[in-house]
């Protein structure tokens with residue numbers, strides 16, 4: 001095919017063409033925001049947000065393009081923005097003290113990076129995140145496929161829970177509660193979905209992009225009213241669509257489903273003894289020309305596959321927490337006996353090395369372990385390659401092996417995404433040279 005580039009290059013005179021005007025950066029500000037957590041008409045909640053809104057604006061960019069964000073901190077405390085799940089340039093990862101300085105009150109920071117993979121991602125504060133994220137400092141980041149699957153609606157659905165007074169809407173101020181940190185984290189008393197669109201038609205084919213933005217809550221979810229398949233986890237396409245069953249979504253995890261609307265699309269929280277509705281996307285009217293094609297697989301991401309024989313085998317024992325004999329303080333949780341950031345990395349890798357890391361949960365609580373800058377394969381019991389994710393949920397008393405190709409140079413955090421656990425010791429870092 002004759003592209004514009006070849007056409008120009010084959011022209012007799014190689015004119016110096018002006019570069020395309022650089023797109024102006026997106027302005028993203030962090031500051032106070034009023035959130036409507038309680039139903040409309042009931043009191044709003046004083047929170048933090050991006051561009052005066054919580055959740056922050058949905059950022060959308062096409063795969064392979066560059067996202068430029070001028071970030072301005074209008075809060076009276078420091079912060080930084082992390083682009084969760086994106087395999088980006090280390091300097092843009094948004095971790096104060098590791099990849100950049102803290103962005104102080106009134107300061108700005110320019111983020112600019114290319115997005116290599118299409119999918120559902122999100123951005124959030126990475127400073128005092130147990131409090132700043134709990135107060136609402138996050139938003140969705142959607143990377144569109146070059147050739148997106150055909151759907152009638154593409155809807156982002158954030159999930160969160162909050163600890164609030166359900167009469168006044170006021171958020172409880174106990175963000176650093178050590179008792180919470182030593183247990184399952186600061187769980188909310190009020191949960192709901194925040195969909196980017198609240199109405200569809202019966203017969204519509206919809207893509208739902210669920211993002212768990214909660215700091216501690218593992219949502220047990222059933223989606224009703226949609227004949228759907230799972231097409232991606234943590235942004236990354238599945239090799240082929242999988243039947244949608246009830247699922248768990250740990251903090252920071254995402255799931256993309258594509259399906260056909262048969263009734264109002266209701267999100268049910270499957271508590272042990274009851275089913276709680278977290279919200280509904282209403283079905284209004286009928287789509288007279290429904291799509292009948294089978295639900296397609298998304299275009300596969302181009303990622304390095306782990307070597308059959310790993311270069312390094314490591315194990316990481318999660319320890320501490322309530323009922324495990326450690327004492328409260330900054331070091332409630334530990335990884336291999338070490339609590340919090342260390343001067344030396346947990347491990348160092350030469351670029352391209354494959355590591356198999358055994359995550360051993362020797363505690364009484366589940367942990368959702370997140371690696372920055374990379375995705376990894378969960379390994380099956382027999383060592384086969386399972387799902388490809390950036391956050392893996394490891395149940396108490398169980399072990400999960402992950403295979404990682406460390407091909408992105410830099411210093412990368414590896415931590416529990418129960419943010420109170422992270423704050424009280426469950427974090428470390430690795431280095432890729």
Ligand code: C2O
Pocket residue numbers: 082084124126252370372413415417
């Ligand atoms: Cu989504 Cu280190 O975080």
Ligand code: CU
Pocket residue numbers: 366367368416417418421422426
């Ligand atoms: Cu944890």
